[in-house]
Amino acid sequence: SAAQSAKAATKLAPTKEDYQKVYNRIAEIIDDADDYDYGSFGPVVLRLAWHASGTYDKATGTGGSNYATMRFEPEALHGANAGLRVARDLMEKVKKEFDWISYGDLWTLAGVAAVQEMAGPKVPWRPGRIDGFAAQATPDGRLPDASQGAPHIRDIFYRMGFDDQEIVALCGAHALGRCHADRSGFDGPWTFSPTTFSNDFYKLLFDEKWVWKKWGGPKQLEDKKTKSLMMLPTDYVLTQDKSFKKYAKAYADDADLFFKDFSAAFSKLLELGVPTQQFVSSEPWVMQTVDEQKS
Ligand code: ZEM
Incomplete structure (x- = not known):
């Protein structure tokens, strides 16, 4: 019948199970990093997701994760x-x-896979983004500059539609990974466990004494005791600005609160710039970790 052939000609929409297979393959690739930073590509993959989304501008509706314009120059x-x-x-x-x-x-x-596989909170996620074109790429300067202060951080994140609490929660991702002198100019990790999602970033901010590092590179702080950890000027501001400090202290004291708030803010970040009607399912999905699928 005509109805049957119409159905046969229509590609079946991918299911949650199909996306779980993609998640699992990503998890495998993240882990296959014997000769890379701390044996994991998790942090750099997480940073890709953040920079793909953090270009969003609420006022014009441009940028964000929808079109993956970082594939194109000059954004790349x-x-x-x-x-x-x-x-x-x-x-x-x-x-x-x-x-x-x-x-x-x-x-x-x-x-999502990077956060969850590095022992972070579950991050609700749903598909629906579409590939765009080079003409949709965003201008330079939409992502935060680590050498600046509280007004700059607010300008950048308020533009995306975040508030102070969400800003502080999102910055806790700096528990993971490190700075690379040949990428940003900054150097070193924030925590002693850079492949485990935790609230250590906030704890260290308050528990250690932070001093300006004496070196030829950009201004950054080091912990006085071991000199092996770092903070960016924008990280340190989270303990200096009164409003930011309130949330940073709360996350240092309560890991569960941080996990809950990070999950919500990160889930929101990943959907910036995607028109609601593009989302395939109304309720975001919670993808399973590799470990959960074993039991
Ligand atoms: Zn970062 N980030 N970030 N960030 N970031 C770096 C590394 C990582 C800022 C920033 O300038 C830098 C968020 C917010 C902010 C991650 C996740 C998230 C680096 C080092 C810099 C300079 C890059 C390098 O040299 O490789 C600033 C100024 C921020 C806000 C004020 C948010 C939000 C994030 C996720 C939710 C991660 C995971 C890394 C580590 C990357 C890696 O390769 O190890």
């Missing part, structure tokens, strides 16, 4: 995106195996 070459080629190339392997997924869905799902 923006200073803030230095080093993210590593993560994009890893995701290209996944894209070859699952060609039906959009880049925006792939990169944001990778951010």
Whole structure:
């Protein structure tokens, strides 16, 4: 019948199970990092998801994760995106195996997998982003500059539609990974466990004494005791600005609160710039970790 042939000609929409397969492949690739930073690509993949989303401008509705415009120059070459080629190339392997997924869905799902596989909170996520064009790429300067203060942080994150509490929660991602002198100019990790999601970033901010590092690079702080950890000027501001400090202290004291608030803010970040009607399911999905699927 005509109805039957119409159905046969329509590609079946991918299911949650299909996306779980993509998640699992991402998790495998994140872990296959013997010769890379701390044996994990998790942090750099998480940073890709953040920079793909954090270009959003609420006032014009431009930027955000929808079109994955970091694939194109000049956005790929923006200073803030230095080093993210590593993560994009890893995701290209996944894209070859699952060609039906959009880049925006792939990169944001990778951010979810990175957080969850590094022992972070569950991050509700739903597909629906579509691949865009180079003309939709965002201008340089939409991502935060680590050398600046509280007014700059607020300008950048308020533009995306976040408040002070969400800003502080999102910055807790700096429990993970490190700065690379050949990427941002800054150098070193924030915590002693850079592949485990935790509230250590806030704890260290308050528990350690932070002093300006004496070196030829950009202004950054080091912990007085071991000199092996770092904070960016924008990180340190979270303990200096009265409103930011209130939330940072709360997250230092309560890991569960941080996990809950990070999950909500990060889930929101990953959906910036995606028109609601594009989302396939009304309720975001909670993807399973690799460990959960074993039991
Ligand atoms: Zn970061 N971030 N970030 N960030 N970030 C770096 C690394 C990582 C800022 C920033 O300038 C820098 C958020 C917010 C802010 C991650 C996640 C998230 C680096 C080092 C810099 C300079 C890059 C390098 O040299 O490789 C500033 C100024 C921020 C806000 C004020 C938010 C929000 C994040 C996620 C939710 C992660 C995971 C890394 C580690 C990357 C890696 O390769 O290890």
